[in-house]
Amino acid sequence: MKGMYSKVHRFLVSEDGPTAVEYAVMLAMIITACVTIVKNLGTTVSGSFSSASSALGSGSGS
DSSP states (O other): HHHHHHHHHHHOOOOOHHHHHHHHHHHHHHHHHHHHHHHHHHHHHHHHHHHHOOOOOOOOOO
């Protein structure tokens, strides 16, 4: 009985599980932020290249 009590007490006192969960949540938030930023940046860069390309194409004058 004492061994079972010891295992339960060690499980409840241990902070390894919650720490791992916190790191996993932080990692998921960072990945979500990075994907969102890259997606928005890609759209902006694509629009810039499209407008530059159309300006160069219409301004050739040949």
